[in-house]
Amino acid sequence: DVKVTQSSRYLVKRTGEKVFLECVQDMDHENMFWYRQDPGLGLRLIYFSYDVKMKEKGDIPEGYSVSREKKERFSLILESASTNQTSMYLCASSLVALPDTQYFGPGTRLTVL
Amino acid sequence: AQSVTQPDIHITVSEGASLELRCNYSYGATPYLFWYVQSPGQGLQLLLKYFSGDTLVQGIKGFEAEFKRSQSSFNLRKPSVHWSDAAEYFCAVGANTNAGKSTFGDGTTLTVKP
Numbered sequence: 001d002v003k004v005t006q007s008s009r010y011l012v013k014r015t016g017e018k019v020f021l022e023c024v025q026d027m028d029h030e031n032m033f034w035y036r037q038d039p040g041l042g043l044r045l046i047y048f049s050y051d052v053k054m055k056e057k058g059d060i061p062e063g064y065s066v067s068r069e070k071k072e073r074f075s076l077i078l079e080s081a082s083t084n085q086t087s088m089y090l091c092a093s094s095l096v097a098l099p100d101t102q103y104f105g106p107g108t109r110l111t112v113l
Numbered sequence: 114a115q116s117v118t119q120p121d122i123h124i125t126v127s128e129g130a131s132l133e134l135r136c137n138y139s140y141g142a143t144p145y146l147f148w149y150v151q152s153p154g155q156g157l158q159l160l161l162k163y164f165s166g167d168t169l170v171q172g173i174k175g176f177e178a179e180f181k182r183s184q185s186s187f188n189l190r191k192p193s194v195h196w197s198d199a200a201e202y203f204c205a206v207g208a209n210t211n212a213g214k215s216t217f218g219d220g221t222t223l224t225v226k227p
Contacts, residue, residue, distance in 0.1 A: 004156070031213035040122070042203065042219035043157075050213060058214075090156055099145035099207020099215050104156030 003027070004105040006091050012111045019078040021108050023091030030097060032074035034058075034066060037088040037107070049074055050097055081112045115140040117206045119218035126194050127226045134189040134221050136178075136204030145207035146187040147215060148178055152200045160202075163187065174198070199225045 007022035025032065031050050035043040035058075045058030047066040055066050063085060067075045074093075078085055088109050092102040116139045126132050138144055145164055149157040161172025168180040178189045187204060201222050207215035 033214075035217075040219060043217040045214065045216075048214055092157075094213050097213050098209055099147075099213060101147070101159045101162060102149075102157070102215065104149075104158070106154075106156045 004091055004093055004103050006089075006105040006108050008108050009106060010109050010111075012113065013078075013081050014113055015082060017078075017081050017112075019081045019110065019112075021076040021078075021089055021091075021110070023074045023076070023093075023105055024072055025074075025093040025103070026072065027093070027095070027103070028071065029093035029095050029103075030071075031094045032068065033092040033094075033102065034064075034074065034076045035090045035092065036060070037090055043090065046076065081110075083112050086110060086112045115144060115206045115208050115216050117204050117216055117218040119202075119204055119221050121221045122219070123222045123224070125224040125226060128196050129193050132189075132191045132194045132198070132223070134202050134204075134223070136187045136189065136218060137185050138187060138204075138206040139185065140206060140208055142208070143182075145209070145215070146178075146180060147205040147207070148172065148176070148187070148189045149203045149205065149217075150174075150200050151203065151220075157203060160189070194223075194225055196225045196227065199223055 034046040049068040065077045091105040118137045147162045148160040204218040205215040
């Protein structure tokens, strides 16, 4: 079974802090994704990576950056956390460069105070 | 660009009753269609997907969905709901011109009454 793990289930940070969310997949998938999930808004794509060191902006990239130095690891970075970035963050991976099954991690609930 | 609409924010059914969750998509060509389920405190899990071929697809946990091109719909059904089906359900659509990305609907929350 594919396993996608996220470094923290719950995280509390202060406004202005730099925040790192880590995601690791163990199935050699090409694609990795970061979403944020807010009530009533579904999943919104923040960033997407289709290969090591390759990234593409999603629908809501403002205030975020990403890093993919190794195939299995995809990091989401909040350069200066703000209260409106309080949310559930979901990481996912998929095998190929076509729309296919995405395998999700359990999520990180981030609270910015 | 593709888009997906789930018209029902919240649905309540009695245990043992049938279920249908609606999904409408917008895309010019044949889409890639998915249904995912998210149990409380969990990530999303794939229930079923449609790429081509038979328009009635079977998934896990007794779910099925039917692709209807004329109605731009991909509704999810289950003949008899169990209490453990209470969760949030997401429909998603992808396009082969959009790399590996899919667009997700806003979700439908299912409550199951005993």
